[in-house]
Amino acid sequence: MTLWTFIGRQWTKLPPPPKGEYLKGKVVLLTGANSGIGLESLKHFSTASPALLILAVRSIEVSERILAELQSLHTDLKGIVISLNLDDLDSIKSFPSRLKDKGIDKIDILINNAGINPGNDDKPAEMTKDGYEKTFQTNVLSPILLTFTLLSFLKQSSKPKVIFLGSGLHATCNNQPIIEAIDQKKSIIKIFNDQNSFDNKQIYGRSKLLLHMFTRQLIEMLNDISIITVSPGLAITNLGRDFKFSIGFIIFGAPFMFLNARSAEKGARNLTSAVANAEQSYDYWAECGPSYSESSWLSSGQGIKAIKAFYTEMIDEIEKITPGITKDLA
Numbered sequence: 001m002t003l004w005t006f007i008g009r010q011w012t013k014l015p016p017p018p019k020g021e022y023l024k025g026k027v028v029l030l031t032g033a034n035s036g037i038g039l040e041s042l043k044h045f046s047t048a049s050p051a052l053l054i055l056a057v058r059s060i061e062v063s064e065r066i067l068a069e070l071q072s073l074h075t076d077l078k079g080i081v082i083s084l085n086l087d088d089l090d091s092i093k094s095f096p097s098r099l100k101d102k103g104i105d106k107i108d109i110l111i112n113n114a115g116i117n118p119g120n121d122d123k124p125a126e127m128t129k130d131g132y133e134k135t136f137q138t139n140v141l142s143p144i145l146l147t148f149t150l151l152s153f154l155k156q157s158s159k160p161k162v163i164f165l166g167s168g169l170h171a172t173c174n175n176q177p178i179i180e181a182i183d184q185k186k187s188i189i190k191i192f193n194d195q196n197s198f199d200n201k202q203i204y205g206r207s208k209l210l211l212h213m214f215t216r217q218l219i220e221m222l223n224d225i226s227i228i229t230v231s232p233g234l235a236i237t238n239l240g241r242d243f244k245f246s247i248g249f250i251i252f253g254a255p256f257m258f259l260n261a262r263s264a265e266k267g268a269r270n271l272t273s274a275v276a277n278a279e280q281s282y283d284y285w286a287e288c289g290p291s292y293s294e295s296s297w298l299s300s301g302q303g304i305k306a307i308k309a310f311y312t313e314m315i316d317e318i319e320k321i322t323p324g325i326t327k328d329l330a
């Protein structure tokens with residue numbers, strides 16, 4: 001993506017948020033519902049007459065407060081807060097039982113919104129208790145595992161939809177480690193979880209590239225579910241909480257960001273428009289409509305090979321975590 005494409009996208013006038021009862025009868029599960037794009041989307045959803053909003057979060061108290069505030073504004077709003085920590089695979093594996101304990105057996109719309117950006121410095125890799133690099137686990141492995149963990153709930157819906165949050169940075173990050181892995185027939189997962197070759201500044205964009213690669217292939221495999229990767233654009237949220245204010249960042253990065261970034265509410269419109277309007281799978285949704293990835297590499301022979309290799313690796317990986325989890329794939 002060129003700088004001008006990025007700026008052009010950021011300054012595109014977005015349509016207003018969808019209106020009406022577009023969630024009537026729908027059970028919606030939203031991860032990361034307590035902050036930024038998730039929180040703004042939640043506010044929109046609460047006006048759209050959902051059957052139930054499930055806030056799947058790790059910040060329980062703050063989420064319960066948010067839900068209570070929304071319920072005071074919309075007195076018939078049904079919502080529930082259920083704990084989910086993407087840093088902890090056990091929390092994902094046990095999530096269905098927490099849903100069932102609350103009498104929930106169907107999900108119409110699963111929104112994998114939660115994510116992290118570990119910042120702009122050179123800090124070393126942080127590993128989770130499960131042994132994965134933290135950004136890889138939070139942004140790639142866990143949303144994929146959660147989606148497969150909840151397939152039986154989605155299959156109860158007459159029109160299931162799964163949304164992943166992508167980023168334009170998938171097209172601008174340095175994808176050399178993936179290219180090398182493919183050329184040398186090495187494991188992409190191993191490379192991304194190798195602490196010695198970890199690059200903190202690159203990991204966020206690369207994690208979104210991997211997620212995009214996986215979901216492109218997933219669309220081919222799960223054709224009875226609408227799968228959409230939404231790019232919210234650069235939006236002012238808490239995602240930059242780990243950014244360090246170096247002199248370079250203060251002089252160049254921060255002014256550029258604040259000049260071109262959207263509000264969290266505008267970023268959320270990309271998500272809410274996909275929830276309300278997308279009737280099929282789209283491998284990229286941006287500026288509130290079907291769009292395209294700026295990565296020409298993804299459509300090249302090498303990119304297609306990488307997509308298939310990474311998809312296969314991830315399927316094997318989640319099978320190791322939860323044996324039998326992918327049995328419903330055609």
Ligand SMILES: NC(=O)c1ccc[n+]([C@@H]2O[C@H](COP(=O)([O-])OP(=O)(O)OC[C@H]3O[C@@H](n4cnc5c(N)ncnc54)[C@H](OP(=O)(O)O)[C@@H]3O)[C@@H](O)[C@H]2O)c1
Nearest residue numbers: 032035036037085086087114115165167234235237238239
């Ligand atoms: N903002 C942007 O410019 C931008 C651009 C492209 C894509 N995105 C994507 O949009 C999504 C939402 O981000 P945002 O900008 O709204 O950032 P945000 O304000 O920081 O919100 C991130 C949410 O994810 C949750 N989360 C993080 N790690 C988690 C974990 N281990 N388990 C459960 N929840 C976890 C956070 O919960 P806590 O509050 O408990 O930490 C928070 O609710 C992310 O996937 C992000 O990559 C954002």
